[in-house]
Amino acid sequence: MVVENVRCFFVWTSNHHFLIRRTTGKNNSKHRSLPEGRPDVPTDLSSTTVSCEISGLIMYWTENADKDNKLKIPDNVVDLSFKLDCKCLANDNVWGLSLAIREILPWLADEPHAGIHQIHGGESMNGWNRPEEADSLIHLSKRTKLILRIPGLLVEEALELEGKTLDVDGKTLKVGKSSVKLLSLYEVQFSRYIITRPDVNEEEFLQDAVAELSKLSIPPRKLLSGKARTFKTPDGDIMTRSLMVADLGPMEAIRLQEAGIGEGRLLGCGLFVPHKGIKHARES
Numbered sequence: 001m002v003v004e005n006v007r008c009f010f011v012w013t014s015n016h017h018f019l020i021r022r023t024t025g026k027n028n029s030k031h032r033s034l035p036e037g038r039p040d041v042p043t044d045l046s047s048t049t050v051s052c053e054i055s056g057l058i059m060y061w062t063e064n065a066d067k068d069n070k071l072k073i074p075d076n077v078v079d080l081s082f083k084l085d086c087k088c089l090a091n092d093n094v095w096g097l098s099l100a101i102r103e104i105l106p107w108l109a110d111e112p113h114a115g116i117h118q119i120h121g122g123e124s125m126n127g128w129n130r131p132e133e134a135d136s137l138i139h140l141s142k143r144t145k146l147i148l149r150i151p152g153l154l155v156e157e158a159l160e161l162e163g164k165t166l167d168v169d170g171k172t173l174k175v176g177k178s179s180v181k182l183l184s185l186y187e188v189q190f191s192r193y194i195i196t197r198p199d200v201n202e203e204e205f206l207q208d209a210v211a212e213l214s215k216l217s218i219p220p221r222k223l224l225s226g227k228a229r230t231f232k233t234p235d236g237d238i239m240t241r242s243l244m245v246a247d248l249g250p251m252e253a254i255r256l257q258e259a260g261i262g263e264g265r266l267l268g269c270g271l272f273v274p275h276k277g278i279k280h281a282r283e284s
Helices: 094-104 106-110 152-161 202-215 250-259 278-283
Strands: 002-004 007-012 017-022 031-033 048-053 059-062 077-085 088-090 137-139 145-151 165-168 171-182 189-196 222-231 238-246
Touching (some): 077 152, 088 171, 094 152, 145 152, 152 171, 189 202, 189 250, 202 238
Antiparallel strands (some): 007 017, 165 171
């Protein structure tokens, strides 16, 4: 790289900052070539100054240290996403879906980090609005996926689900090919369903959530509860409420997705996914 005309100083420091400062004095026609890339940094990482001649302005340049130190997302727990062929399911398909999957993958019940994401479908589609009644049908698009959250080491075992046809409360669901998706570092995480009790109000629900987060060493910075919903199981109804957790650090987000909150992972409860923010959480 050839630089010319204006005398400058490049000051490189150990915290990945360098300052380009134009000096006073007469310009001259002297040329100097600099090596590609950043100036050499002494082995003791103390500041160093390199003088050169360059056409330019006074600048303060901060190099993002994360470029060289990007967090690697662990694969201890992953989402295994399956394509599916299913036109519709009952609005409350929680127990039927869990039962059908566990008949093929019974070991899921013994895995504390295993979960089955509910097949929720859209809130609306082509003039259709999602019904509230449990036995009403929800229509699924071709983009709808069946997703398991499982330990990365068990992905191969879970592939047994590929090609299977499930009976979910009398509706046929054909499972297609799968793909693995790593968890998200995103700072806003959302769980559509957290199991709670009917006698717990919203404030008490948030207090319970704070206690659960503390167990994961996650400081409660921003929490927002949302819609309450009830599901039927052979052991009785379960009451749930949605929860958004915001301002998470990258590894806090990973821990929250890996561990979840509360019970009912195989019923799709306590599982967190990245989310757009407060407005959308309130509507969910």
